[in-house]
Amino acid sequence: MSRGSGHAQNGNVVLELKDIRQSFPQADGGRLEVIRHADLTLRRGEMVALIGPSGSGKSTLLHIAGMLEKPSGGEILVDGQATAALGDDARTRIRREKMGFVYQYHHLLPEFSALENVVIPQMIAGETRRAAEPRARELLERVGLGQRLGHRPGKLSGGEQQRVAIARALANAPGILLADEPTGNLDHHTSDAVFRMLSDLVHDLGVAALIATHNLDIAQKMDRAVTLRDGELVTA
Numbered sequence: 001m002s003r004g005s006g007h008a009q010n011g012n013v014v015l016e017l018k019d020i021r022q023s024f025p026q027a028d029g030g031r032l033e034v035i036r037h038a039d040l041t042l043r044r045g046e047m048v049a050l051i052g053p054s055g056s057g058k059s060t061l062l063h064i065a066g067m068l069e070k071p072s073g074g075e076i077l078v079d080g081q082a083t084a085a086l087g088d089d090a091r092t093r094i095r096r097e098k099m100g101f102v103y104q105y106h107h108l109l110p111e112f113s114a115l116e117n118v119v120i121p122q123m124i125a126g127e128t129r130r131a132a133e134p135r136a137r138e139l140l141e142r143v144g145l146g147q148r149l150g151h152r153p154g155k156l157s158g159g160e161q162q163r164v165a166i167a168r169a170l171a172n173a174p175g176i177l178l179a180d181e182p183t184g185n186l187d188h189h190t191s192d193a194v195f196r197m198l199s200d201l202v203h204d205l206g207v208a209a210l211i212a213t214h215n216l217d218i219a220q221k222m223d224r225a226v227t228l229r230d231g232e233l234v235t236a
């Protein structure tokens, strides 16, 4: 497993959001302007909290950053490459090779073991099972599940399921991790433990992480925080 240089450094920009705007059509024929202006630069090895009231557009901004949704305006650069004009295939390739996603609910495949859940994304990316397994094992060991490799998700606790989901998100060695309330379903104690593990991994692997959370204690433990307020992304 490659190890990064640790905390953020200048020049290690992996994701840039430039003047992102997003609006949605409304029933009355008008448009709901959810994001009026968002600029953000993410560097290797930094963990950034995305906070803001419910409905302020955090999930929308994460979807745009992950190229799952096109913004009404603005540009997204991944490793310096502009993406707005790219076709769907190129966007999908960038997403698959360079991004990992974690959601509030783990979305693991219930009929497969923890190990298989981390192997499968690598096989979809073209790895053989034999090549994919060592990394999957190592990641699962890193998240504290070395003794649970053969367990199916239904036999794991909520915190353990989320640990598998984090290992899966990192399976293809993405430079960028986007997470939407990754500890939102967990009790206070489990949430802290899962966050600590995620933070160690992000810093050790040199991943750039943008993490939406309602939990201000957790947000404070990240390297910095940005807030969506009245459609503007501002430094928290």
Ligand SMILES: Nc1ncnc2c1ncn2[C@@H]1O[C@H](COP(=O)(O)OP(=O)(O)OP(=O)(O)O)[C@@H](O)[C@H]1O
Pocket: 024, 025, 032, 034, 052, 053, 054, 055, 056, 057, 058, 059, 060, 061
């Ligand atoms: N595809 C869509 N069409 C219309 N409106 C949408 C769409 N997606 C999001 N919205 C609206 O945009 C606003 C922001 O939603 P979003 O889910 O991004 O907020 P959030 O900050 O993540 O909220 P929460 O903290 O409750 O998860 C909401 O008013 C939502 O209804």
